Amino acid sequence: MLEKLFYKIEHGQDVRGSLITMREILKGENGRRAVRELQPDKVSLLTGLLESDDPKTRRAAAYILGENRIQDAARAIFRTYQKEETLFIRADLLRALSGLNYRFCMADLQQIFEEKKEESQAGSAGSSAKHLAAEIKALRDMLMDAAPARRHHFTGWNVDSTVILLTSAGLEQLTFDQLSPEQQERAGIVRGGVRVHSERLQDLMQIRTVKGMLFRICANPLPDNSPEAAAQTLINSNLQDFIACRHSGTGPYYFRIDLRTKLFLTERSRYIARLAAAIERRSAFVLQNSASDYEFEIRLTEGRSGRYSVYLQINTIPDDRFSYRRNAPSVSMHPVKAAEMISLAEPWLDKDAIVLDPMCGTGTLLIERRKRLQARSLYGVDSYGEMVRMGRENARAAGVMANFINRDFHDFSHEYSFDEIITELPAVGTNRTLQDLAVLYQDFIRRVPVWMGGKGILAVCAPQADIFRRAADAAPALTLLLQQKLSGKRGDQLFVYQYTRK
Numbered sequence: 001m002l003e004k005l006f007y008k009i010e011h012g013q014d015v016r017g018s019l020i021t022m023r024e025i026l027k028g029e030n031g032r033r034a035v036r037e038l039q040p041d042k043v044s045l046l047t048g049l050l051e052s053d054d055p056k057t058r059r060a061a062a063y064i065l066g067e068n069r070i071q072d073a074a075r076a077i078f079r080t081y082q083k084e085e086t087l088f089i090r091a092d093l094l095r096a097l098s099g100l101n102y103r104f105c106m107a108d109l110q111q112i113f114e115e116k117k118e119e120s121q122a123g124s125a126g127s128s129a130k131h132l133a134a135e136i137k138a139l140r141d142m143l144m145d146a147a148p149a150r151r152h153h154f155t156g157w158n159v160d161s162t163v164i165l166l167t168s169a170g171l172e173q174l175t176f177d178q179l180s181p182e183q184q185e186r187a188g189i190v191r192g193g194v195r196v197h198s199e200r201l202q203d204l205m206q207i208r209t210v211k212g213m214l215f216r217i218c219a220n221p222l223p224d225n226s227p228e229a230a231a232q233t234l235i236n237s238n239l240q241d242f243i244a245c246r247h248s249g250t251g252p253y254y255f256r257i258d259l260r261t262k263l264f265l266t267e268r269s270r271y272i273a274r275l276a277a278a279i280e281r282r283s284a285f286v287l288q289n290s291a292s293d294y295e296f297e298i299r300l301t302e303g304r305s306g307r308y309s310v311y312l313q314i315n316t317i318p319d320d321r322f323s324y325r326r327n328a329p330s331v332s333m334h335p336v337k338a339a340e341m342i343s344l345a346e347p348w349l350d351k352d353a354i355v356l357d358p359m360c361g362t363g364t365l366l367i368e369r370r371k372r373l374q375a376r377s378l379y380g381v382d383s384y385g386e387m388v389r390m391g392r393e394n395a396r397a398a399g400v401m402a403n404f405i406n407r408d409f410h411d412f413s414h415e416y417s418f419d420e421i422i423t424e425l426p427a428v429g430t431n432r433t434l435q436d437l438a439v440l441y442q443d444f445i446r447r448v449p450v451w452m453g454g455k456g457i458l459a460v461c462a463p464q465a466d467i468f469r470r471a472a473d474a475a476p477a478l479t480l481l482l483q484q485k486l487s488g489k490r491g492d493q494l495f496v497y498q499y500t501r502k
Contacts, residue, residue, distance in 0.1 A: 001025060002034055006042055015049070019060035026068055038070075047076050055086040059093065066096030074100040078108075087131040094138035098145065106146055113139040117285045120277075133277035140288060152253065152295060154316040156246025160199040164311065166212040167193050168336075168487030174343055175209050201317070208321055208339035208371065211487070212313065214299065217242055220309035222300075227271055230308065231278030234298070239279075240286050243296060247316065251286035255279070256294040258313075261302040324398030327362050327390030333424045337461070337487050338368040344484055345422070345459040345496050352376050353419035356451055358409035358444070363391030363402060365422055365461075370400045375420075378402040381412045410443060417453035427463035427490060437464050441471040448499060449477065458497040461486060465493040477502050 002025065005018045026034065049061035050073075058080060065073035074097065081093040102109070116136050120129075167175045172189045179187055179196065183204075186197040195216075198204060204213070218237035222230055243253045257272045276289035279298075297313040322335040342349075342365070351374035357366050360380030370378060380402055382388050388406045395402040405412065425441060428434060441462070448458060458478065462468035465483075472478050472495065482496040 006045065009049070010045060015052070016054060016057045016060060019049070019057065019064060023060065023064050023067070026064060043070055043072060046070075047073050050076050050080040055084075055089050058084070059089040059096075062093050062096035066099040069099060071100050074102060075104065078102065078105050082108075087128060087135075091131065091134035091138040094135065094142060098138070098142050102142065103146060106143070109139055109142060113143060120281050121284060129277075133273070133280075136280070137277075137289065140290075144290065144293065150249070152247035152249050152316055154246060154314065154318065155248050157202045158199050159201075159246055160197070161201065162195065162197045162216040163201070163204065164190065164193040164195050164214040164216065165204060165207065165210045166214065167209060168211065168340060170485055171209065171340055171344075171487070174340065175207060178207050178209065178343070205317070205319060206321065208368065209336060209343055211336050213317070214311035214313055215242075217312055218310060220311075221303055221305065221307035222310060223307075225306075225308050227274035228278050230275055230300070230310070231282050234279060234310065235282045240283050242312070243287070243314075246314070247295075252288045253286065253296070254288050254290040254294045255296050255298055256289065256291055258297050258299045260300065261308070324367060324394050324400075325362070325364070326393050326397050329362070329390075332362045333364045333461070334487070335364050335368060337492070338365045338424075339372070340486055341365065341424075341459065341461055341494050342368050342372045342422075344482065344494055345457070346372060348457045348459075348481060348496055348498070349373055350419060350457075353457075354416070355379065355420045355422060356414075356418040357381065357423045358412060358421065358447070358451070359423050359425065360391055360404065361387050361424070363394045363404065365424060366391075366402050367395060367398045367400050369422060370402075371398070379414070379418070380404045381407050381409055383408040409447060412447075413450055418451050418456060419453075420457045420459065421448065421451060422459045424461040424492075425463065425468065434464065434467065438467050438471070441468050442474075445471045445475050445478075448475070449501065452499050452501070454501045456499045458495075458499055460495045460497075461492050462495060463490050463492050465491070465495075468495065472497060 002022065005022045008018045009015050046061050046065055050058055052058050062077050062080065065077060077093060077097045081090060081097065084090050084093060113136070116132065116139060120132055120136060165175055169192055172192070172194055176184065176187060176189055176194045180203070183196060183198055188195050196204060217239060218233060222233055224230065244251065247253065257276055259268050259272055261268060263271065279287055280289060295316050297315065298310065299313055300308040300310050302308055325335065353375050354377050355366065355369055355375050356379045358381045360366060360382050363380050366378045366380050369375060378401070380391050382391070385406045388404045391404045425444065426432060426437065428437060460468065477499055478497040479500065480495065481498055482494065484494045486492045486494050
């Protein structure tokens with residue numbers, strides 16, 4: 001097939017169509033093998049097409065050469081780009097070149113990048129602006145790939161800020177209650193979080209039930225959703241100074257845009273591209289768009305009125321609250337959920353308790369129990385030896401003394417009793433049905449009297465709340481104190497029971 005296509009190209013028969021077909025063929029493994037076996041005359045034929053009078057032919061040839069790592073074509077592609085006058089393929093030529101070693105032209109690319117930035121700030125209209133923005137982005141991506149951007153260090157701990165502390169829905173009060181009285185005077189509960197005005201971010205970053213932090217930079221919602229108007233609003237809100245005064249060094253600072261809207265994917269992508277280009281241009285490229293290596297995120301969320309609200313998420317802020325999690329397989333309990341669970345159950349917990357987690361996994365719940373409140377001793381039991389090993393390592397990293405035992409909870413007993421049992425029960429899985437869970441939950445409830453003395457507290461995260469509630473309600477020794485939904489998509493619920501031996 002390739003030979004036939006090369007024959008048609010060599011004889012000027014449907015050259016562009018043949019290149020398009022060839023590009024598709026060469027994308028597979030067989031195609032890559034065929035490229036490695038190409039004779040020099042075939043490579044020369046493709047390289048020669050970079051001089052074609054047809055811009056789309058030049059682009060197609062460049063793509064084939066670049067995507068298939070034909071390094072000998074790098075300088076020819078760059079020369080084609082330098083003299084290319086058709087705006088809509090200049091960015092494509094750069095993308096083709098980016099697949100090759102282009103360090104030989106780094107100085108030239110940097111100079112062109114500076115010139116294009118000045119051209120963009122001077123203002124272009126219509127499609128010219130669109131193509132110029134695409135070219136600038138391609139240049140920036142290549143320069144960043146060759147010399148990764150220098151990351152800035154966050155220094156804004158004592159800068160006056162209005163932030164939204166993100167929480168699980170329905171648990172906003174839980175986080176609000178952990179603020180100091182002084183902070184509460186400048187705070188209020190909003191849907192999905194707590195709005196706080198503070199100049200001591202370090203204190204806020206210690207709250208373990210916070211899932212994230214968004215910074216407010218302007219009045220919401222935006223008066224106009226159009227990309228140019230939104231960019232102008234952001235720049236007028238001193239976005240540059242906002243970022244600069246919270247970081248060491250100077251720009252450029254790298255951002256991405258997260259647009260939460262009902263727009264279709266293509267419309268959303270188009271909006272993001274236009275907004276990002278407008279922000280870059282209006283900030284004189286002190287702020288630069290980077291989809292992967294970004295330092296802050298501009299989050300726009302469409303409200304019921306159809307207008308956007310905007311907040312910033314700053315990714316340079318260090319968060320070491322859960323740094324003890326040296327081992328965190330996907331089945332591990334999320335630390336924020338563990339912190340929520342312990343905070344909700346705290347009124348019934350005792351700082352002198354002997355605590356057991358009979359299905360401890362990697363120890364997250366035990367560690368969060370100790371981070372929130374003293375305990376006399378902690379015990380974790382799990383049937384998987386690897387989980388027990390991970391739990392020990394995590395506890396050491398957290399500075400928490402805990403005893404981990406490799407045992408199935410069905411067989412575990414201890415010489416003395418426990419005051420608290422805290423655990424996260426299993427959920428439905430590949431090898432576990434609802435019927436299996438019903439049996440397991442019942443078995444767990446039957447073991448409680450074996451582990452506890454005359455009385456104690458049972459705090460359980462149950463993925464299948466109805467099944468667990470039925471099992472617990474059948475035990476006369478258990479009295480329900482609290483039932484509360486926790487974070488996560490599974491609909492997990494926390495149950496706190498008082499156990500009193502009958």
